[in-house]
Each structure stands twice: as structure tokens, then as C-alpha cells.
Amino acid sequence: MLLLSHGCSPYSSHYLGCKKFPIRFTHAAKIFYRTGDDFSFEKHSGEVILSRTQVFAQGKTKAKQRYLKRKKERRKHKKVQPKHGEGTARNEIEEDEESDLNEDVEDKVDVMEVDEDHTELPMSIEKPSKEPRLEKRLKKRRKLKISPEESAGQSIEKDEGGAAQHEETEYEVPEASAPSRSLSPAAALPSFPLPSLPDAPTQSALALQGLDQALMDAEVVDPSIVLPISRQGGTATGLSEKMQKTLQELGITELFAVQTALLPFLLPSDPWQKSLYQPYNPPRDVCVSAPTGSGKTLAYAVPIVEILSSRIVTRLRALVVLPTRDLVAQVRETFEAISKGRGLKIGIATGQHSFTHEQSHLVADRTSSLLGGSSKVDILICTPGRLIDHLTGTPNFSLQHLRFLVIDEADRLLAQSYQDWLIQILAATRPPKPSAHYLLEDLVKDANSLWEKAQSRSRARHDALNPAFLHLLPYPDCPSFLPEKKEISCQKLLFSATLTRDPAKLASLELRDPKYFVVHRTPEKGDVLDNSVLDVVTERFTFPETLKEHMIVCETAKKPLILLHLIHQHHIANALIFTKSAESTARLVQLFDFFEQARTSTGGGANNRPRISVRAYSSDLGAAERKSILGNFKDQEIEILICSDLISRGIDISHVAHIISYDAPIDMRKYVHRVGRTARAGKNGEAWTLVEEQEARYFKTMVKNASHLEKVKRERVREQDLAAFLPHYESALTQLKEVYSRQ
Numbered sequence: 001m002l003l004l005s006h007g008c009s010p011y012s013s014h015y016l017g018c019k020k021f022p023i024r025f026t027h028a029a030k031i032f033y034r035t036g037d038d039f040s041f042e043k044h045s046g047e048v049i050l051s052r053t054q055v056f057a058q059g060k061t062k063a064k065q066r067y068l069k070r071k072k073e074r075r076k077h078k079k080v081q082p083k084h085g086e087g088t089a090r091n092e093i094e095e096d097e098e099s100d101l102n103e104d105v106e107d108k109v110d111v112m113e114v115d116e117d118h119t120e121l122p123m124s125i126e127k128p129s130k131e132p133r134l135e136k137r138l139k140k141r142r143k144l145k146i147s148p149e150e151s152a153g154q155s156i157e158k159d160e161g162g163a164a165q166h167e168e169t170e171y172e173v174p175e176a177s178a179p180s181r182s183l184s185p186a187a188a189l190p191s192f193p194l195p196s197l198p199d200a201p202t203q204s205a206l207a208l209q210g211l212d213q214a215l216m217d218a219e220v221v222d223p224s225i226v227l228p229i230s231r232q233g234g235t236a237t238g239l240s241e242k243m244q245k246t247l248q249e250l251g252i253t254e255l256f257a258v259q260t261a262l263l264p265f266l267l268p269s270d271p272w273q274k275s276l277y278q279p280y281n282p283p284r285d286v287c288v289s290a291p292t293g294s295g296k297t298l299a300y301a302v303p304i305v306e307i308l309s310s311r312i313v314t315r316l317r318a319l320v321v322l323p324t325r326d327l328v329a330q331v332r333e334t335f336e337a338i339s340k341g342r343g344l345k346i347g348i349a350t351g352q353h354s355f356t357h358e359q360s361h362l363v364a365d366r367t368s369s370l371l372g373g374s375s376k377v378d379i380l381i382c383t384p385g386r387l388i389d390h391l392t393g394t395p396n397f398s399l400q401h402l403r404f405l406v407i408d409e410a411d412r413l414l415a416q417s418y419q420d421w422l423i424q425i426l427a428a429t430r431p432p433k434p435s436a437h438y439l440l441e442d443l444v445k446d447a448n449s450l451w452e453k454a455q456s457r458s459r460a461r462h463d464a465l466n467p468a469f470l471h472l473l474p475y476p477d478c479p480s481f482l483p484e485k486k487e488i489s490c491q492k493l494l495f496s497a498t499l500t501r502d503p504a505k506l507a508s509l510e511l512r513d514p515k516y517f518v519v520h521r522t523p524e525k526g527d528v529l530d531n532s533v534l535d536v537v538t539e540r541f542t543f544p545e546t547l548k549e550h551m552i553v554c555e556t557a558k559k560p561l562i563l564l565h566l567i568h569q570h571h572i573a574n575a576l577i578f579t580k581s582a583e584s585t586a587r588l589v590q591l592f593d594f595f596e597q598a599r600t601s602t603g604g605g606a607n608n609r610p611r612i613s614v615r616a617y618s619s620d621l622g623a624a625e626r627k628s629i630l631g632n633f634k635d636q637e638i639e640i641l642i643c644s645d646l647i648s649r650g651i652d653i654s655h656v657a658h659i660i661s662y663d664a665p666i667d668m669r670k671y672v673h674r675v676g677r678t679a680r681a682g683k684n685g686e687a688w689t690l691v692e693e694q695e696a697r698y699f700k701t702m703v704k705n706a707s708h709l710e711k712v713k714r715e716r717v718r719e720q721d722l723a724a725f726l727p728h729y730e731s732a733l734t735q736l737k738e739v740y741s742r743q
């Protein structure tokens with residue numbers, strides 16, 4: 001129930017000044033109000049609009065209560081003294097009226113006091129003279145809506161003590177609304193939910209963002225799968241009898257996982273799909289991610305040899321691009337081994353020989369202008385730089401006949417932008433746009449003149465052209481009404497143990513409907529992620545199963561001594577030791593030599609091992625020297641090769657049993673390729689990484705991010721283990737200092 005009056009309401013302090021303000025009532029509310037000259041009420045659909053009015057709590061004011069109490073007492077008193085004279089009675093009445101009047105005055109004073117207490121408008125009906133000033137202030141007040149709930153809360157807060165108690169009993173307040181706070185204009189503003197940050201996307205969701213759909217749909221191959229090469233039938237592998245025989249002669253009796261997946265794809269049973277040219281049904285491009293030493297070279301070399309063996313005329317039909325000369329030489333050996341007796345001609349271009357020498361080996365006719373080019377080789381294996389040299393500087397060197405373009409160690413090569421090699425190669429495989437177009441009507445109208453025109457266009461002798469290049473011939477095109485477009489038949493094959501996932505780099509390859517093969521370990525129990533593609537894109541690479549990995553955290557100053565201890569303690573031979581640069585390779589080799597000299601001169605030192613043969617292998621050496629050193633190492637005449645990262649990729653030396661990273665690799669890809677020089681083709685191998693104390697945190701994090709930390713066992717070297725090597729080491733160090741101080 002709500003009583004409207006003026007002066008004592010808890011709301012008066014806030015709303016008294018409002019010229020008009022609405023109060024919304026619930027259906028249960030009752031309103032008692034008093035009107036005066038200055039008050040008016042309007043009722044609109046459940047709202048009462050008050051003009052210059054206060055809201056009062058129902059019930060009597062304190063002054064009124066006091067007045068009524070006294071009046072009651074006076075009446076009681078009269079009853080107790082009934083025998084009074086007339087005058088007395090009249091006096092009593094006068095006194096009573098006077099008292100009433102006083103009480104009224106008191107009431108007004110009381111009202112003013114309440115208002116002053118609330119530092120609000122001291123509105124008094126008895127003091128109309130103040131009205132104009134008050135009205136001005138009232139106009140400034142905002143028009144506000146209040147609900148009965150708010151009224152209730154307000155009244156309780158404002159009337160302290162007994163008054164508050166009184167209000168509580170008299171005022172019908174819904175219980176739920178009782179705790180509402182004092183209402184201020186700011187509180188009446190609409191409130192909005194606080195902004196909150198959206199949930200961060202997961203790491204895997206981010207990794208998969210923007211990926212090529214073809215990569216998402218990759219075919220995942222279990223690395224443990226093998227397929228026997230049977231000489232009977234040969235349907236399972238799609239290999240010809242000749243190829244099966246050759247492979248078996250090479251000691252290859254079964255196909256490795258990557259080969260089992262790739263061979264049927266590149267050598268379909270349908271003979272039409274094996275043809276050299278497929279202008280109306282061009283083959284799909286292929287991207288392969290498979291661990292180091294898993295047999296990727298044979299996975300592309302075998303199908304290339306099988307398909308090209310059907311050729312009649314020599315044309316450059318397969319181009320294999322590799323990052324280093326050493327790899328070119330290695331892949332050439334593989335091609336030569338498997339193409340024996342097939343009549344295929346294999347060439348290389350690395351810059352190892354003079355340009356003219358290479359030209360004479362690659363192109364048959366360098367004097368005539370031949371639209372179809374002139375090639376002496378069917379398969380060319382090259383580095384990108386030298387390839388561009390021939391593209392731009394060798395007459396009749398043409399890539400128009402290419403059936404296969406292989407980019408091995410693709411991530412490394414795509415990171416190189418030497419002379420925009422990739423753009424130039426791709427442009428050379430595409431036919432140029434026709435310069436003129438002959439219509440059928442023209443042909444019918446003036447066949448003779450057209451023929452003369454065509455004759456005059458080019459007098460160049462042509463060699464056989466790729467079907468997609470036929471418009472270059474000096475004859476009019478026969479208009480075709482068939483919707484098909486002739487496509488080039490060049491199939492791109494990309495390989496790496498750490499294949500790039502960079503969409504921009506993949507886009508630059510202009511892949512045609514690419515098919516991805518990912519040779520990836522099957523998830524083990526407890527693996528958080530069971531997504532091979534995700535593992536590839538997040539650089540959780542697969543390592544050879546037969547590889548054991550160790551790390552030794554050590555002080556920088558003790559690193560050379562720990563290396564020497566490691567080699568002698570574990571009888572390490574047939575090892576590659578990787579350093580961070582050619583310069584540190586040279587220094588370490590010298591220190592090693594001085595140490596071995598000191599050790600063997602005193603009878604073998606810690607063990608009786610004869611002097612270890614160590615050689616450096618880095619870009620500081622000439623090509624011929626490098627070739628000779630690598631040959632000696634392969635022949636096991638050199639036990640340990642200390643090298644830069646020049647041979648960290650692709651090099652296949654089957655007897656390498658240990659890899660030592662003397663300088664820890666700074667990225668996971670480098671680590672994968674280094675350790676991948678051992679444990680190849682199912683053989684056992686061990687990898688050791690010497691990590692300086694200040695690098696330990698970074699290295700561990702790097703390996704951990706690749707979900708590989710548990711595979712790398714930490715080894716500890718005790719001081720007493722080093723003691724036996726210390727005298728020889730210090731002697732070697734002194735000699736090394738002397739050498740460097742002389743330089």
C-alpha cells in the first residue's frame with residue numbers, strides 16, 4: 001500500500017523536485033494521496049504522474065502521532081475531572097483548539113526538519129513565498145520512473161531507527177525487493193553485460209587454419225608397411241618384369257612404405273595412364289612427406305624409369321631438382337642403377353664442369369633454331385642455379401616435353417629464390433599463347449593466301465613438339481569445336497622428410513589437383529593427438545624407428561673434451577660430427593688431430609685404440625676434394641667426418657652409425673635431417689647432441705614442442721670420466737692456440 005503526501009517520504013529527497021514523474025504500481029498497490037494547490041495527479045495506464053508532489057509512507061507522521069497521543073491523554077484527563085465550571089469547559093475547548101493549532105504548527109515545523117535532514121527542498125505550505133525559487137530548482141530535476149520495489153527499499157534506508165521499523169510494518173514491500181540500494185539517476189540507467197574475451201582457439205585449430213584442403217585429405221601411410229617384389233605377375237606393385245629383376249639384383253626384395261603407396265599411384269594398371277602425353281587427362285601432382293632414409297628416391301626414380309622406357313626419341317622428359325651437387329651425384333647413381341639396360345640417357349647439371357661442357361652433354365643441336373628443342377638426355381638431374389643458366393643460355397634447351405618435374409628436399413628448395421628459379425621452370429613447361437588465330441571461314445574463303453601467310457610466319461625447322469605447343473607450328477590451326485583444352489602433361493612430384501605446409505609456397509608451385517602422401521608413425525597409447533596431418537603441419541616429424549637419441553648438457557668450455565671422451569668411451573667410428581660453420585669445422589678437426597697425436601704418442605692413453613682418422617667436409621673445400629673425401633669416408637678409410645650442414649640433407653651413406661651434433665641445431669627441421677643421416681633403411685643408428693648449458697632450455701623446448709623429448713635420453717658425464725683425457729686435451733689445446741696465434 002502506498003500513501004502519497006509530502007514531507008516525510010524517503011523518496012522526497014530524490015523526487016520532490018520533479019515537476020512530473022511517473023510511479024508504476026502493481027495491481028496490489030493502493031494509493032492514498034492528498035491534493036493541494038500545488039499538486040496534481042494524472043493516471044495513465046497503471047502509472048500515476050505526480051506534479052510537484054512527494055511520496056509518503058502510509059500511516060501517521062511522528063508529529064501526528066504525538067498530537068493524537070496528547071489529545072487522548074487530555075480526554076482521559078477530562079474524564080478524570082468531570083466537575084468543572086462552564087468557563088473551565090470553554091477554556092478547555094479553547095485550550096484544545098489552541099493545542100490543535102500548535103500541533104499543526106509543530107507538524108509543519110517537523111516536516112521542514114525532515115526535509116532539511118535530507119538536504120532536500122525545504123518545501124512548506126506555510127511558506128509560499130519560497131515557491132518561485134523552489135520551482136526553478138524543481139524544473140532542473142530529471143523525470144524518473146520508480147517502481148514500488150524501489151520505493152520500498154528507499155524508505156527503509158532513509159528512515160533510521162524506529163521510523164524505519166514503522167515504515168517496514170506499514171509499507172507493503174515485496175520481500176525480494178527489500179535489499180535494493182538508494183536510487184540515483186545513474187542507477188536508473190540501463191545496465192549492459194560486461195564484455196568478455198572469446199575463448200582462444202586451440203593450437204591445433206590454429207595450425208589447421210588456411211591449410212590446403214588437399215593436405216587435409218592426405219593419405220596417411222603406416223611406415224611399417226612393406227610389400228614384397230614378386231617376379232611372378234608383378235601386378236601388386238605395378239612394376240615391369242625388367243624392373244623387378246633390376247631391383248632384386250640391387251638387393252631390394254620388398255618395397256618400403258612410401259614406395260608401396262606411391263608406385264601404384266604413379267604406375268596405374270591402365271596403360272593409357274602410363275603414356276608420356278596425356279593432354280586431355282593430365283596427371284595429378286604429388287606431395288610426399290616421409291621420414292629420412294625411408295626410400296623416397298626410389299619412390300620417384302622407379303616410376304620415372306618405367307614410364308620413360310616406352311619412349312622412342314630422346315627428349316628431356318624428367319627433371320630432378322636437388323639442393324646440392326653431392327645429392328645430384330647420389331641421385332644420378334640411383335637412376336643409373338635402376339635404368340640399366342633401358343636405353344635411357346641421364347645427365348647432370350651442377351656447375352661442377354664448364355658450361356660448354358655441360359651444354360655439349362645436354363643438347364644435340366645448338367646451331368639451328370628448333371621449336372621442339374633438341375635433347376641428348378631423357379633425365380636431367382640438376383641444381384636450380386645451373387638449370388636456370390641452361391634455360392637462359394643454352395640454345396634448344398627446352399622443358400616443353402617434361403613429363404616429370406621432381407623437387408626433392410622441397411622445403412629447402414622452395415626457401416631458395418635464386419633467380420626466381422621456380423617461376424622460370426614453370427614458365428618453360430607451359431606453351432606460349434598463340435600469336436594468331438585462324439578461323440574456319442578464313443580458311444574456306446582464301447585458302448591459298450592463308451597458306452602463303454602461314455609459310456612466311458616462321459621458316460625455323462622444327463623438331464617434334466609437345467602436343468600443347470603445336471600452335472607454334474607455321475601452319476594454320478584447325479579450329480576445334482570440342483570443349484576440351486589441351487593441357488601440358490608435366491606431373492610435379494615434391495618430396496621431403498619435413499615437407500613445407502606454407503600455403504604461399506605451395507601455391508607458387510601451381511599444383512594440379514595435388515595428392516598428398518604422409519608416411520607417419522601410428523599413434524601410440526597415450527598420444528594426445530591422433531592426427532597425422534596435424535602432426536606434419538605442427539612439425540611433429542616422424543623419426544626412423546631404429547634411431548636412438550641422446551643429449552649431453554655441458555659447460556661450453558668442456559664441450560671439446562666431452563666430445564673426445566664420448567668418441568673414445570663409446571668407440572665411435574663411422575660418424576658424422578656436425579658443427580655450426582665451416583670455420584668451427586676446421587678448428588675442431590685441428591684440435592682432434594692434435595689430441596690424437598698426443599694420445600697415440602704416449603701409448604694410446606685411456607684406451608689402446610689406434611689413431612682415429614678424421615677429416616673436415618665443408619664448403620671451404622673444392623668440389624673435387626669434397627668428392628674424394630666423401631668417397632674415402634664411404635670406403636671407410638676415414639672414420640670420422642667433421643662437417644657443416646652441407647651434407648645434413650639427403651646424403652645416404654649406409655654405414656653411418658653415429659651422428660654427433662657438436663653444435664646443437666637451432667631448429668627442428670635441421671635436427672631431423674642431421675640425425676636422419678643414420679638409422680637409414682631399417683639399420684640401427686645413434687644420435688648425440690652436445691648442448692651447452694645456456695642452450696639447454698631452448699633445445700629442450702624445441703624438442704618438446706615436436707613431442708619428441710621423451711625419445712631423447714639425457715646422458716651425464718662425470719668429472720672423473722674426463723680426467724683420463726685431460727692431459728692430452730690440454731696439450732692439444734696449447735698447440736691449437738699456437739697455431740691460431742701465428743695466423
Ligand SMILES: Nc1ncnc2c1ncn2[C@@H]1O[C@H](COP(=O)(O)OP(=O)(O)OP(=O)(O)O)[C@@H](O)[C@H]1O
Nearest residue numbers: 252254255256292293294295296297497650652681
Ligand atoms: N625397398 C628398399 N629396400 C631396401 N633398401 C631400400 C629400399 N628403398 C630404398 N632403400 C635404401 O634406403 C636408403 C635410403 O633411401 P633414400 O636415400 O631414398 O632415403 P630418403 O627417404 O630419400 O631419405 P632422406 O630424406 O634422408 O633423403 C638407400 O640406401 C636406399 O638404397
